[in-house]
Every structure is written in structure tokens, then in C-alpha cells.
Amino acid sequence: MSFEPTTEPASATPALPGQKGRRALKTAGSFVWFVVTIALTFLGLLAITFFIGRVIPIDPVLAVVGDRATPAVYEAARIEMGLDRPLPVQFLDYVTDVLTGDFGMSVSTGRPVISDLARVFPATLEMATIGILMGIAIGVPMGVVAAARQGSWVDQTIRVFGLLGYSVPAFWLGLVGLAVFYARLRWASGPGRLDIFYDGLVPPVTGLMLVDTLIAGDYDIFWNALDHLILPASVLGFFSLAYIARMTRSFMLDQLSQEFVTTARVKGVPERVVIWRHAFYPIRIQLITVIGLSYAALLEGSVMVETVFSWPGIGNYLTTALLNADMNAVLGATLVIGAVFIFINKISDVLYRVLDPRAR
């Protein structure tokens, strides 16, 4: 998982007062620029998936129909995929297909990939959202405390904790979590989204189990769903927590070394107010970017965690498709995860510029 900012900061020409029109023009211009870069990045993503699906495989037809297909099916697929035409034309067709929501059929489920993805995506969204909420709720205070007591054992512990976020394999943590909290302590439910006898009792509305059960008014199933969700979400949450705590700490240290903090202390402002009002308040915008990035990273990290917890989300769908060599499904899932990832990245980048007066 990487968290580098993906775009350069905007050129900072300070807008003089009384130039509202020009400034509005500049805002519109940067909006157009935002749309253009995001479109180009999506095009790049499509080029990569196209390359992976059509150019690398020695026989892309075989990759789609599988090696047990009859010659007639093979030939039909070959013509349907348009492999007799030049590559640029094929790429154009591919882009058109994707834009109209045609990701092809999945060989393993026998359904269009797009409807499969629509079905599994909410499960991932639910898990990642609970995970990031945990990461924010615990990670931000941890980072603040670590910075406030820089060098103490609390700080050292939090630092090592943060580095563990870079060195523990997510699938391993999931397995250990299952062994400890499910098998030994019986604190959490096992794999899957619900106990098997609750399966299919709640009509899917949003696809988010917690929301659907509340809509149906079935609190037993709600608690069961929460019980299943809490362990995988905590595993995911750990990784965002480690990253958020580490970044919060470094932002806070920057602020605490500023002169206005010293001024506040000299004036006799209570330390709690200095830390939360004077030092923490200005970094909230930077934190939004960090949280956005780590949310995007969680969608990616969910691939491993879902595999371990048999969580019926997009990550599990992707790994199953990988093992079945179901290329359409693999590329569809890659596209969706990639698109969401890029979108969240760009949005948090823009939010930073909109909210931070210095970057405007």
C-alpha cells in the first residue's frame, strides 16, 4: 500500500483582493483540470487492464472461454471479441464497452461481471467503512497523545505499533484473529457475513447488511451481522489505525514546534487547550487527505482479509476469479477497485486544496 500524494501542488499565485472574477475563472479552470486528469488516469487504468487482458495472454480467447471449450465456442468468442481487428480499434471498442457497463460474462458464475460486482461491492464497502471509522476513532487520539508526549514510552509504543502496520501481513493477522477470538475465546463469530441459518432472511435493499437488517427491523440478525463484521473490520482497522496514528503524530509534532504554540503556553493557556485547540485544529485538513488515502488503501487491503474471512465482497470475488482463471471477472474487479481507488485519491487531493486556504 502506498500513500504518496499523486499530484503536484497547484501553482500558488496569490489572488489579490478585488479579483473575484479572475478567481472564479481560476476555480473553474482547476475544476476542468481536475476532470481532465481524472479522465486521463481512468484511460490509463483502462489501457493497463486492456493490455493485461488482450495483449499479455498468448491466447486471450482461451483465457476467456477456458480450455474445455469446443472449437465452435472458441471461434465464436474469437469473433465476438473482435480479435481479428487491429489493436487500437480493439482498445476503442473495449473503452466503449466498459463505459456502457459491459464487462463481459464471468465464466465461473455464468452472469455478467457487472451485476456480480454490483452484488458483492456493498459487502466490501461495509467492512472498509467500519474499518476506517475504527482507524479514525483510535488512530487520531493515539497520534495526538504520542506527539504530546514525544519520546516517552507511550510515544515509543505507538511508533512501533505504527511500524507494525507496515510489516504484519493482513491475511496472517486475520487468521490469528480467527484462532484467538473465534476459536479460543468465542468473542466473535466465524467467517461469512451471517450465521448460516439467517442467510437470505433479510431482503437486500442497500446490500449493506447492517442497514438492511435495520430496515427490515430484525434486530437479532442485525446483532449477528455486527458480530460477524467486527473481527474482519478490526483487522482492516488496525492497518488504517497504524497509518493514521503515524501521520497524526508527525503533523502534530510540526505544529507543536511552531511559535504560536509557545506563545499560547507562555500566556498560560491550559495544555489540553493548547494541544487540541491550537495544535490539532489546523491539522484537520491534512488529516482529511490522510484518511482519504487510507480509506482507498483499505479497499485494496480488503482483498486479503476477505479471502481469510470468506467475506462475500469484491476482494473474495477477485481471488476466486484469479484461481479459476476467469479473466473477465479479474479485469472487471481490477477496474472497479482501481477506479474507486483513483477517485478517492483525487477527491481527497481536491478537498485538501479547497479546504486549506494556503493551497487555494
Place this chain on the structure above:
Amino acid sequence: MASARAWLLADSPTSRLQANLGRLYRITGMLLRNPLAAVGAAIVLALVLTAIFAPWIAPYSPVGQSLQDRLLPPSAEHLMGTDELGRDIYSRVIYGSQITLTIVLLVAVIAAPVGLVIGAIAGYFGGWIDRALMGITDIFLSMPKLILALAFVAALGPGINNAIIAIAITAWPAYARISRAETLTFRNSEFIDAVRLQGGSPARIIVRHVLPLCTSSMIIRVTLDMAGIILTAAGLGFIGLGAQPPLPEWGAMISRGRTFILDQWWVATMPGFAIILVSLGFCFLGDGLRDVLDPKQGDKG
């Protein structure tokens, strides 16, 4: 001993070798004074030694099966227990260090130079070359790495070589970014102008004068990235797309132990400790190197 030290720390070294060795000596000294970095260096050194001397360290063969000894808990005889085929897990973890080291070295050797050269070319020439190269770099950078690696392996086919290629494809853009930024800071310096006025070609300037100056930030970045590379490789192995059985790759071993996680916990957990230890080692070392080689950057990212 004292004279060797004086030679290393000489203020006016008489040869390039003496200057480089002196620099290395100073950096090593500073690294070892930083406790976390020293621990990291020790772990990485231990990994290298384990990989080299695996046949002498491991008490059993990594692939030798012994079905009457299957799924034994950790004991004095089998330090980490045995797996479902009666293989000694400790020996397999020891041999697994060879695979992990091979993967990280190959990824670094492939990805770092590619990124270095692309970034240096973009930064040195500027203009549309810069925009085109950095556009491609940015597209790759804004892609989720693990997913991209998975998709590439799906197309290339499972196996350790393809896993290395896939990880390298996702790793180079970060290096291109760094070397471009470094190049921009000194492309207009007088020493570059001097070489150009002497008739040095762009290729010569980049290779002989630009690239060497990018190496220290590159070394920091590669070391910090090692943990991520190890985790991605283990993840590919866990899914079944990386190293194939019976290779004792740590991720693949964890995957085999999944079935037994509820009763025979050691099969899956033991290789995980190896992954964590080695990744942490690289993180510590990378953090320490950054503090020593690039003090101005502080604790960012």
C-alpha cells in the same frame, strides 16, 4: 587500527576509494548509534546469513516428508512443530529466507534502476518528455499496487518469476518520482553546466553525474519499500499465485496452515512471525538510514 580509522576519516582523501570508504564508515557509525536502526541492520544481516547458510542451520530437509510425524506441536525436536506432511516448519522457515531474499533483491534490481533512469530523463530534459513520462508514472502511482500485481500475475500465470515481474511493474513509479525530484534540484547547477560545456552528451551527464547523486535517497526509499514488497510477495503466495508448492515460501506456508488454524495454530502462525520480523527489520533500517542520510526529511510518510 587507529591509523586505519585516521585514514578512513581523513579530511582530504587522496583517492575516490578512500573517500567512499570513509563515507561508508561514518554512515555505519551513525547508524549503529541509533538503536532501532542497529536492530534493523542486525535483522537484515541475519536474514542474509540465514539464506546463505540455510543448509547448515536447518536441522531437517525443507521438503522431506514424514507422515507419522504430521502436525506435531512445537517441541525441542521440532522448534516450530511440523506441518500436515510431517515437514519440520522451522527448517522450512529457514529455507524460506532464501526465497524472500531472492524476491526482494530481484524486485529492487529490476524496479529501482528503471525508475531511476526514467525519473532522471524526465527531470533532466523537462518539457514534453517530462510531462509524458510523469503522466505515465502518475497513472501507475495512482493505481492500487496489490490489485495491479494480482492482475498482472493473472495474465502472466502463477509462479515466483512472474510474481517478481508483477511486483517490479508496480514498484518503479515511486522511484521515478524521487529521482525526478532530485534531478530537478541540481539540473541547473554549475557542475552540470561545466560537463555540458566540455561537450558531455546528455546520456553521459545523466549516467555519470545525475544518477550517482540520486542514489542515497533511492537507497532509503528501496529499504523502506522492502517491507511492502515482502508483504505483496507473501500475499501472492498466500492466494496461490506466487511461489508454488513444495517451495517453502512463507506466504504459501501460511496458506497451507489455514485449514488447521483452529486446532494446529503453529502451522500458519510460525511463518507469519518470520515475515513480520524481516519486514520490521527493513522498516527500522530504512527509518534509520533516512535519519542518517537525509536528516532534513524527518518523520514524513
